[in-house]
Structure formats: structure tokens, C-alpha cells
Amino acid sequence: MTLLRPPPDAAGAQLELPLAEPPPLPAPPGADGQEATPLADTAWPVPRPDGRSLRIGERTLHYGLKRTSRQTIGFTVDDRGLSIAAPRWVSLADIENAILEKQRWIFAKLGEWRQRDARRVLPTVQWRDGATLPFLGKPVTLSLDSPVGALLFDADRRVLHLALPAQASAQQIQDRVQGWLQHQARRLLAERLDLYASRLGVRHTGFALTSAATRWGSCTADGKIRLNWRLMHFPLSVIDYVAAHELAHLKEMNHGPRFWQTVESIFPEFREVKRQMKGHSPENVPAL
Helix, strand or coil: CCCECCCCCCCCECCCCCCCCCCCCCCCCCCCCCECCCCCCCECCCCCCCEEEEEECCEEEEEEEEEECCCCEEEEEECCEEEEEEECCCCHHHHHHHHHHCHHHHHHHHHHHHHHHHHHHCCCCCCCCCCEEEECCEEEEEECCCCCCCCEEECCCCEEECCCCCCCCHHHHHHHHHHHHHHHHHHHHHHHHHHHHHHHCCCCCEEEEECCCCCCEEEECCCEEEEEHHHHHCCHHHHHHHHHHHHHCCCCCCCCHHHHHHHHHHCCCHHHHHHHCCCCCHHHCCCC
């Protein structure tokens, strides 16, 4: 029998206090119209020196395991990821069964820590005149006025003129900026998809923007690709990686070795960009 008990209340998360539901676990790929595994959600946190790993669906869960004299299996989630303390007499199979039993709580808590990391990297935008936010990896300053009386982006000075009255509310400013970003995304993301589709020799059957909170892109078995418009905050290399990643699913609807070979064939620098994206979640970029 597997015994479960949370650790004492401390800095780490507690097993009996789930505060949020994690993203749903992906089903096995291959069904018509089914989306491939969400990008950047397949292996987090990163491997640790004292760690082991367990494959759960299309995700790889890394965790630290410590054998102790305690009588129960304890789970802790903190900035190091998942740590497990287990009795010496409990088998590894029992430990892995306990992980599977509590996987929803585990992934929820890992997601919360992931969001905290992202918020430290990408602070919340103050929606006002003179505020800045990243656009293609570089800061852009927001200006309520406009020299032409309409929305205008001055690429040389990196100023986005919103053509709004001085008394415009934060919500009005946010809506205008978000609309502009989505317009830019429809054009640029489609262009990058076409470029890498040509390099790979494939064709997708449809492209749409998404505002998903847990994924940067997705690809269905029937060839439809969705990319998150919030990618416009990141450098072009990140957009290219996500485009190459989703297009590779048109040949390999999984994340196995042949899939990553396919990504590398059209985007050789994918490993570095993938590393840079660790800790970034769509719901934590500024323009929400």
C-alpha cells in the first residue's frame, strides 16, 4: 500500500491544498483534428542532479527523490521543482504510482511556480502614456497622441502612437495595443510559417491566432496550426522556433527523436531558443 502525506506547511506547496487546476493532460496523438502536445509544457522543471524522471502522457516530469526514515511519501513543490521524500522500504513503482495519483496537484503547483518565474522576467505593463512593453524583443514606448491622427508605429524611434485622448482609460489603451499586436501577428506569423513550411516541404491546411494561456502553438492531425499572438513580444528567433516546432508536427505528431531531428533540419539553433523560453508562459507576458 502506498502511503501519502504532505510535508509540514513551509515555503513549498502543500499536497492537500491545491489552489488551481493544471492544463489538461494531452491524449495520445493521432486522432483526426487532435492537437499535438502544447509547446514548452512537455518537460518542466529541468532535470536536477539528484533527480529522476517519469513520463506522463507526452510530458516528462523531473523530480528529486530522497530516501528517509519517515513512514509516508511526502511531496514538496518549490523553486527547485518537485521533491519527494519516501521511506527506504517503499519501492520505486509505489513512488511512481503515488506521483500518477497526485499528478493534477503536482502539475498545478509546478505551473504556479513557473508563472512566478515568468512574472519576475516580464513585469506587468502600466497602461498609460509613456509606458513601455516588448515588441519583437525590444522595448516600444506607448504614446497617446499621434502626428497623423491615427494609430502609427514609428519604427525608428520605437514609439507606438495610439491616437487616443489624454483622458483615455487603462482599458482603452490596453485594447488598442492588443488590437495592434494581433494585427501585426496575423501578418508576421503567417509569413514565418510559410517560410519554414517551404524549407520543410510541407503545407498546413489552416492558420489562426490563439490567446491560449498555456501554450505558444498547436498543430492538429489534419494540418491546422494555431500560434499565440503574444509571441510578438519576443525576438524573431522565438517566433521562428515555434513556427518550426508546429510545422514539424506535420511530419511527426509527437515529441520523439525524429520530431526533434525534423525541427533541427529547418531551425538548427532550436536548443538555445528552447532554453531561453523556459519559464515563459503566455498568460504571463505583458499584454493580457
